[in-house]
Amino acid sequence: MVNLKDVAKRAGVSVSTASYSINGSTLISDDTKKKVLDAAKEIGYRPNGMAKNLKKQKTNIIGLFLSGFSGPFFTEMMEGIQDVVMSKGYELVVCASADRHRLLVESYVDGAIILNYHMEDHLLESLANEKLPIIMLDRELKGPYIKNVLLPNKKGSAMMVNYLISKGHKRIGFIAGSIESYDGESRLEGFIKELNNHNISFLEQDLLRAEFTELSGHYQMSSYLEKMGNDLPTAMVCANDEMALGAIRAIQENGLNVPDDIAIVGFDDIYASQNNNPPLTTIKVPRKQWGTIAAQSLLQMLDNQFDFEPEQILVELISRTSG
Amino acid sequence: MVNLKDVAKRAGVSVSTASYSINGSTLISDDTKKKVLDAAKEIGYRPNGMAKNLKKQKTNIIGLFLSGFSGPFFTEMMEGIQDVVMSKGYELVVCASADRHRLLVESYVDGAIILNYHMEDHLLESLANEKLPIIMLDRELKGPYIKNVLLPNKKGSAMMVNYLISKGHKRIGFIAGSIESYDGESRLEGFIKELNNHNISFLEQDLLRAEFTELSGHYQMSSYLEKMGNDLPTAMVCANDEMALGAIRAIQENGLNVPDDIAIVGFDDIYASQNNNPPLTTIKVPRKQWGTIAAQSLLQMLDNQFDFEPEQILVELISRTSG
DNA sequence: TTTAATATTGAAAACGATTTCAAATAGAAT
DNA sequence: ATTCTATTTGAAATCGTTTTCAATATTAAA
Numbered sequence: 001m002v003n004l005k006d007v008a009k010r011a012g013v014s015v016s017t018a019s020y021s022i023n024g025s026t027l028i029s030d031d032t033k034k035k036v037l038d039a040a041k042e043i044g045y046r047p048n049g050m051a052k053n054l055k056k057q058k059t060n061i062i063g064l065f066l067s068g069f070s071g072p073f074f075t076e077m078m079e080g081i082q083d084v085v086m087s088k089g090y091e092l093v094v095c096a097s098a099d100r101h102r103l104l105v106e107s108y109v110d111g112a113i114i115l116n117y118h119m120e121d122h123l124l125e126s127l128a129n130e131k132l133p134i135i136m137l138d139r140e141l142k143g144p145y146i147k148n149v150l151l152p153n154k155k156g157s158a159m160m161v162n163y164l165i166s167k168g169h170k171r172i173g174f175i176a177g178s179i180e181s182y183d184g185e186s187r188l189e190g191f192i193k194e195l196n197n198h199n200i201s202f203l204e205q206d207l208l209r210a211e212f213t214e215l216s217g218h219y220q221m222s223s224y225l226e227k228m229g230n231d232l233p234t235a236m237v238c239a240n241d242e243m244a245l246g247a248i249r250a251i252q253e254n255g256l257n258v259p260d261d262i263a264i265v266g267f268d269d270i271y272a273s274q275n276n277n278p279p280l281t282t283i284k285v286p287r288k289q290w291g292t293i294a295a296q297s298l299l300q301m302l303d304n305q306f307d308f309e310p311e312q313i314l315v316e317l318i319s320r321t322s323g
Numbered sequence: 324m325v326n327l328k329d330v331a332k333r334a335g336v337s338v339s340t341a342s343y344s345i346n347g348s349t350l351i352s353d354d355t356k357k358k359v360l361d362a363a364k365e366i367g368y369r370p371n372g373m374a375k376n377l378k379k380q381k382t383n384i385i386g387l388f389l390s391g392f393s394g395p396f397f398t399e400m401m402e403g404i405q406d407v408v409m410s411k412g413y414e415l416v417v418c419a420s421a422d423r424h425r426l427l428v429e430s431y432v433d434g435a436i437i438l439n440y441h442m443e444d445h446l447l448e449s450l451a452n453e454k455l456p457i458i459m460l461d462r463e464l465k466g467p468y469i470k471n472v473l474l475p476n477k478k479g480s481a482m483m484v485n486y487l488i489s490k491g492h493k494r495i496g497f498i499a500g501s502i503e504s505y506d507g508e509s510r511l512e513g514f515i516k517e518l519n520n521h522n523i524s525f526l527e528q529d530l531l532r533a534e535f536t537e538l539s540g541h542y543q544m545s546s547y548l549e550k551m552g553n554d555l556p557t558a559m560v561c562a563n564d565e566m567a568l569g570a571i572r573a574i575q576e577n578g579l580n581v582p583d584d585i586a587i588v589g590f591d592d593i594y595a596s597q598n599n600n601p602p603l604t605t606i607k608v609p610r611k612q613w614g615t616i617a618a619q620s621l622l623q624m625l626d627n628q629f630d631f632e633p634e635q636i637l638v639e640l641i642s643r644t645s646g
Numbered sequence: 647t648t649t650a651a652t653a654t655t656g657a658a659a660a661c662g663a664t665t666t667c668a669a670a671t672a673g674a675a676t
Numbered sequence: 677a678t679t680c681t682a683t684t685t686g687a688a689a690t691c692g693t694t695t696t697c698a699a700t701a702t703t704a705a706a
Contacts, residue, residue, distance in 0.1 A: 001380075001430075001453070003692055014656040019694060029654065044449060049429030050377040051692035054661050057324075059373070061426075069401040069417075078392040082419055091425050093416040094392075096405055102414050103384075106372030126367065130324070214594075245598075271537075272595050275568075326662055337686040342664060352684065374662035377691050 002043050011039035022047070062298060063109035064094045065101055067116040074115070080291025081113065088299050111298045113137060117180045133301035135294045135310075139182040145301065149294045149310045153183050153267075154190025156283040156315045157237065160265055161194040163281075163317055164235050169263065173206035173236040175217060175243050184212065184239040187267055191237055206233050210243050217246025225254050232262060235323060241266035241273045241282055248276065248322060263323035279320035286313060325366050334362035345370070385621060386432035387417045388424055390439040397438070403614025404436065411622050434621045436460060440503045456624035458617045458633075462505040468624065472617040472633045476506050476590075477513025479606040479638045480560065483588055484517040486604075486640055487558050492586065496529030496556040498540060498566050507535070507562040510590055514560055529556050533566050540569025548577050555585060558646055564589035564596045564605055571599065571645060586646030602643035609636060 008018035013032060020028045021036035022045075028036075039045075053059045062085050064078065078094060085092045093109070095101050099118050103109060104127070114124060115137040128134050128145035136148045164172055174191055177184035192202045208224055210216035217238065225232070238244035244266030248258050258264050258278055266273060269284035290313055297310040331341035336355060343351045344359035345368075351359075362368075376382045385408050387401065401417060408415045416432070418424050422441050426432060427450070437447060438460040451457050451468035459471045487495055497514055500507035515525045531547055533539035540561065548555070561567035567589030571581050581587050581601055589596060592607035613636055620633040 001692090004694095005692080015693085016657080016695075017655055020655090023694085027654070032654080044453075046453075047429050048377070048692050049425065049431050050373045050382070051661090052429070052694075054371070054373040054377055054663085055692080055694045057661070069398045069405060075392045075398070078419075082392060091418065093418055093426065095414065095416055096401075102372065103416065106370050106375070108372050130367075130369075249598075272598070275572075275595070276598070277600055324662090327664095328662080338663085339665075339687080340685055343685090346664085350684070355684080371662050374691090375664075377693085378662080378664045380691070 001048075002045050003048065004045070006043060007036060007040045007045045010043055011036045059108060059110055060089065061091050061093055061109045062295070063101075063103055063112045064092060065104055065112060065114050065116045065119065066094065066096045067098075067118050068096050069094075074287075076287040077291035077294075080288035081295040082291075084292055084295035084299065090299070090302075111135075111302050113294050113298060117182070133298055135298045137290070137294060144306065147297045147301065147310050149290065149297060149313070151183055151285060151290065151313055152315055153186040154193065156267060156285075156317075157187045157190030158194040158197075159315070159317045160237055160267075160283060161191060161198070163319070164237070164263065164265070164323065165198055165200075167235075167263070167323075169233075169235040170200065171203070171206070171233040171235075172200075173208065173233040174202070175208045175210055175220065175236060175238040175247060177210060177212040177239045177243065179209075181212070181239075187239045203233075206236075210246070212240050212242060214242045214246040214249075217243030218250045219246070221247040221250035222253070225250065225256075235259075235263035235265070238264065238266045241268045241270045241280060244280055244282070244322070245272060245276055248278075248280070259321065259323050265323035269318055274320065276322070278322045281320045281323040282318050284316045284318045286315070289313060324371075325368050326371065327368070329366055330359060330363045330368045333366055334359045382431060382433055383412065384414050384416055384432045385618070386424075386426055386435045387415060388427055388435055388437050388439045388442065389417065389419045390421070390441050391419050392417075397610075399610040400614035400617075403611035404618040405614075407615055407618035407622065413622070413625075434458075434625050436617050436621060440505070456621055458621045460613070460617060467629065470620050470624065470633050472613065472620060472636070474506055474608060474613065474636055475638055476509040477516065479590060479608075479640075480510045480513030481517040481520075482638070482640045483560055483590075483606060484514060484521070486642070487560070487586065487588070487646065488521055488523075490558075490586075490646075492556075492558040493523065494526070494529070494556040494558075495523075496531065496559040497525070498531045498533055498543060498559060498561040498570060500533060500535040500562045500566065502532075504535070504562075510562045529559075533569070535563050535565060537565045537569040537572075540566030541573045542569070544570040544573035545576070548573065548579075558582075558586035558588070561587065561589045564591045564593045564603060567603055567605070567645070568595060568599055571601075571603070582644065582646050588646040592641055597643065599645070601645045604643045604646040605641055607639045607641045609638070612636060 004015055004018050008015045013036060017028060017032060018036050021033040064081060082092050095103055100123055104112055111133040113135045117138055121141060124134055124141060125143055128143045131145055134146045136146060140148050174188060176188050195202050208220045210220040238247060244264050248264050251258050251262055266280050266282040269282045273280035273282055293311045300308060327338055327341050331338045336359060340351060340355060341359050344356040387404060405415050418426055423446055427435055434456040436458045440461055444464060447457055447464060448466055451466040454468055457469045459469060463471050497511060499511050518525050531543045533543040561570060567587050571587050574581050574585055589603050589605040592605045596603035596605055616634045
């Protein structure tokens with residue numbers, strides 16, 4: 001491997017001069033600088049990031065740590081993060097893991113954005129205690145180096161409940177996702193709470209548990225229909241769009257009509273929702289903005305500003321024909 | 324920052340003993356090992372990856388370098404890669420960039436999978452020359468440390484052409500994507516070639532250029548319909564499903580029927596295609612398998628095996644109602 | 647010329663790990 | 677007690693940079 005020493009030797013200067021030249025320091029005369037740069041190009045020099053980071057105690061890398069890559073939901077968010085991170089001279093790496101991740105734990109990153117329910121609170125807290133700035137996207141966590149950028153799930157659910165009640169619905173079911181999901185559970189929580197605000201109590205029997213996928217939504221709704229016979233709610237709120245789409249399919253397969261027999265509404269506004277038949281009424285989440293705000297907040301911390309609250313994310317009810 | 328020296332001091336041993344203990348060497352007695360591990364836990368030691376990698380000249384990281392995070396297409400492929408990479412004790416980082424990427428160039432990764440038309444051939448070739456194993460997903464590149472894991476685009480197009488001709492179509496148009504895309508262009512190439520094999524010559528006027536998105540497909544098809552009036556092909560092949568979906572929407576908005584007036588077929592078989600109205604006839608690409616084969620091939624090279632050909636990827640024609 | 651000021655350069659010490667090689671210790675055999 | 681072997685440990689070199697500090701070369705002023 002060709003290193004700085006080789007470049008220096010070739011250019012006939014010392015290692016330090018070579019380093020300065022390559023990093024564009026003003027200390028070095030243009031002549032020597034050129035000599036060094038030429039030498040570097042000639043022998044194909046490429047700096048070693050590990051050595052550089054070790055010395056500088058800084059990587060200029062931001063990590064986005066996910067629990068997995070699946071789902072159409074996250075790519076827009078990743079784009080939002082990438083835009084901001086890149087514009088500030090950092091690099092983004094996206095990693096998935098089933099628990100701790102080497103890149104997070106072993107000082108590969110200057111800051112981290114977490115959307116990974118596998119990762120334990122105390123790991124993240126102790127990292128933050130060692131001054132690693134962290135943005136939490138999937139739960140609330142406190143700490144001097146931690147900021148939360150969370151979706152207004154409860155507010156979204158409340159909006160949806162109000163909307164459905166204003167349309168005359170009195171018995172409303174809910175298709176929840178897996179219980180580990182912060183977003184999913186707070187959507188459920190907000191839903192029940194707003195129902196109660198209207199003096200409607202939620203029937204446990206009308207709570208279905210799926211796993212955020214179209215398939216699981218379809219499956220759970222099918223068994224529910226079979227189990228309940230004609231004893232059905234007039235509307236169901238789903239914790240995300242995918243499950244809503246699956247539920248709609250199940251209902252239609254049973255010869256029932258959406259929204260006439262059962263209204264189905266979702267959460268997220270993924271791309272497929274508008275083209276569905278019928279188009280899905282849902283809560284639109286500004287995914288790219290979510291990423292943008294997360295990245296901005298992180299970079300602000302990396303700039304040694306800690307006394308701020310991340311910008312609020314606003315959701316919007318999109319009324320289509322499914323509910 | 325607490326480092327190995329601190330651990331050693333705390334445990335009352337030398338740095339080397341501490342290192343051995345933590346890495347589970349058999350050289351160290353169980354007693355001392357335990358002493359060191361306890362000390363490490365007590366003071367919250369976390370190894371420094373940069374130092375480790377610098378010394379070992381190895382990172383155990385595989386990089387996946389994309390041109391961007393957008394599109395529903397890649398997440399499955401990423402899952403395939405992740406599965407294999409993780410099972411072999413490596414980590415995966417996913418990066419997007421508009422040209423070279425620091426993590427690729429500055430020795431952060433032991434191997435790279437490239438799906439990024441921004442990256443220049445000669446950069447990749449010179450990296451490979453320095454013994455960095457590379458898998459190319461988006462073009463053909465030769466070199467001792469380079470393997471190509473490419474989709475059988477031409478074959479897929481040919482299958483589609485044959486299918487359409489067998490259904491009686493004689494004038495078939497094509498909606499291409501941006502000209503930089505290897506997959507897109509080879510799909511077009513295979514399409515034209517197979518037409519010629521049937522002694523049908525392709526009319527330049529029936530070649531539309533969009534940008535792989537639903538929106539661009541919709542737009543290009545709309546202007547095309549307006550421009551051509553009644554002088555239309557009876558079928559159109561699209562270089563991917565998104566554009567096909569957009570095209571269908573445009574056609575329907577013009578009061579025409581798919582497939583009766585114009586048959587539309589796609590390529591990829593994305594999730595939305597089966598639920599479209601009408602469901603889209605397309606070429607199904609095994610995306611996850613694509614990732615799996617890529618990762619396996621890369622790890623094989625990292626295991627110092629170079630004399631092999633990556634497994635072939637097979638595509639399949641899915642006949643639905645759109646064409 | 648000599649001196650002072652400034653512009654360039656180089657030697658060497660970090661950064662935090664791994665690993666080689668030699669030394670120390672313990673235990674067993676004589 | 678002495679020697680030998682096997683086990684366990686430690687000192688120091690190394691990986692490729694950056695950066696401090698001191699030294700040298702250059703220029704301008706006296």
